[in-house]
Amino acid sequence: MAERLIVVGADAGGMAAASQARRRRGPDDLEIVAFDRGRFTSYSSCGIPYWISGLVDERDDLVARDPATFREQFHVDVRLRHEVTAIDLDRREVVARDLTGGGDVRERFDTLVYATGATPVHPKWARTDAAGVFGVQTLDDGDALRDWLEGDPQPRRAVVVGGGYIGVEMAEALIVRGLSVILVEQADQPMSTVDPDMGKLVADAMRGLGVDIRTGVTVTGLETHDGRVTGVCTDAGEFPADVVVLGLGVRPNTALAEAAGLPVGPSGGIRVDRRMRVVGVDGVWAAGDCVETLHRVSGQPVHIPLGTHANKQGRVAGINIGGGYATFPGVIGTAVTKVCDLEVGRTGLRESDAAAAGFEFVSVVTESTNRAGYYPGARTMTVKLIAEKPSGRLLGAQIVGWSEAAKRIDALAVALWNGMTVDEMTGLDLGYAPPYAPVWDPVLIAARKAVDALT
């Protein structure tokens, strides 16, 4: 009898694991069943803002691989609209509910991949039956929001709650659609994934785009009328709204795991080892937005939900399940985003993270340009580096700029990954040509300034 792998959650992490396991073991050797409560496999939730804005035409463009592909090419028994409601580790069984009304099924497993992702944080005030309040986590969420935006009466005034990546991207998407947008953020500034001095550049760009940013404001409730949302109540007054978008972050979806006795770490994610095995539980693996992972710089466990990590973690789990050997090395918190034409990249620790992790450090900010100063289209690129004192080891980096700024963070991410010091970095052989950089690359200029700050 073939060994049986059950995958709980058929998105990036789960299906990367299934594909890799299948690549190494045929259907006669390993049977694979994947459950998902949704209607889609492996889709890009990061792409939803661009679909809402209209930049991306079709919802199905966001689906990387559809169930038919998994069934036919990978011989995975994909069962959508099936929510796994219990995992019995002793009996090696899961219970799955057919959400279309087919009742419960019990399925035996030898090996399990837990990949349930994350769930949006919805504070009490947001738990409402009123229409016009949306999260943007799933394609169904996106469908519902698009329908609402195109409905009658057509919404004109939007309030976005939360100024993280999704909030910022959604604010832009709604502006692009022609709505007036208020962004409400509890902290002093949106885009707190970068330090405040860098975040200010982003906030300024958003204001330039027409987003009305209200910081230091706490939402206390929603106003509704006839079952439709009409406004957002805050400690700074009420903001009228025909549509409210929630971007308050996500947390690991671990309810099912905790009920089954899987260990959860301090970050709230499931604890896994380097090979993505759930710690202390034989034959059970986990991957994606539901796990916690090692931050290579701070040495602390963190929860960083991101499709690229989910895919890598799933691949690692799948290679191991398939009989190969692979480890997930942890993360350093690299992220990029775009606000209108302004580009933002970050990696490693912010100043506040570095302090919290106990590092002594210097930080420097330099302004340079993305191209040679004389080359048409040269625009300011601001680079911030945070370096350990006195070693000079890079701890974190942030870039804000226009045209071709964000992905420059990758060179800094690889330097950070390898534990380079800013002094070593001044010698790096980076690509130089007038359309791409001044003769001193912005990264090198920043490294030089950091060296000076250390002496």
Place this chain on the structure above:
Amino acid sequence: MAERLIVVGADAGGMAAASQARRRRGPDDLEIVAFDRGRFTSYSSCGIPYWISGLVDERDDLVARDPATFREQFHVDVRLRHEVTAIDLDRREVVARDLTGGGDVRERFDTLVYATGATPVHPKWARTDAAGVFGVQTLDDGDALRDWLEGDPQPRRAVVVGGGYIGVEMAEALIVRGLSVILVEQADQPMSTVDPDMGKLVADAMRGLGVDIRTGVTVTGLETHDGRVTGVCTDAGEFPADVVVLGLGVRPNTALAEAAGLPVGPSGGIRVDRRMRVVGVDGVWAAGDCVETLHRVSGQPVHIPLGTHANKQGRVAGINIGGGYATFPGVIGTAVTKVCDLEVGRTGLRESDAAAAGFEFVSVVTESTNRAGYYPGARTMTVKLIAEKPSGRLLGAQIVGWSEAAKRIDALAVALWNGMTVDEMTGLDLGYAPPYAPVWDPVLIAARKAVDALT
């Protein structure tokens, strides 16, 4: 009496050294005199093609720092149009000829920085008095070429000889100016700084731009009439031309150094140690396009003339002369360029270099996209990796693609610099967002394929 530093050559390498030395030592402690036979200090010769094409308006835009700045802010006695004709190491003197007719001067030095750059390779057939034949090394060359292109009769037909970076960039510049352009290349393909399979993508793009590329063709002479060039003679027939641009590469300008007894290495460049001291010669330093440097991957001495290296080497020499400590770590051959909208990046060894250096290796080529496939503007990005067998250590990488492709090479350059294996690279935490990359970054996809090729 102050110590006396003489800088021979007032471009990137020499003036970076002067500035850094001055930063650490005041005029009372260190007197600095800089000679240059040209009329400019610290200019961007890499920018000349963009000035010829008209993208950059003014010649002076290409001058990073003018003589007045060096004189006033850095207290450097800059003497332009002065060619150093002899260096006497025993008497610690240089002889400089005033090219404006002022005769020879002798100047004493305690410390010397040799930074004479490189000179274009001009084969016998190119040594002609005929008008209309141009190199593109100095701003004066550029001035002369621009005057010719705007002259009467206005040139219509250009032949560019040599398909390296300068040849390719000049071919594009001349197309932009409305000329018909033939590019003559002796090898099987232009852009031989990347492997032939990648170079073909560049050649195709150039043909798409309208450049008539003739490969495997050797130039044998020039046709002239009334003192003006009229054509280029080759072993494949004659190509009519109203203007001929030479892009046949450069070699280190070491005649003066060799006459003085400075050591020249196998690459033809001056031999220096890690601190940019000329090997075996006290108090004499060298930097820039005239020196040879260590290739960190092959372990061989190489001559790679590039402004970014010259600046770094000059900075290192200047810090050391100033009493500090700095070393130049060598190069890995990173370079980027743009052909119309096609972008090219490369780092490390090509297949032919890797074989010549004695490595066993695998190479893989992958096609991916610069953005998520569903994001508007997503275009093909081709990534090639060369990895040592069986270790998996990255030896070289090349990228060809559109929009935001070239500078992606930096992440690979930093990985290569740090000796990463392709297996380690599959775990790298690179920036992901739909406007910038698919969920598997092109670099990661290539690393995965290389891992597969190694097993």
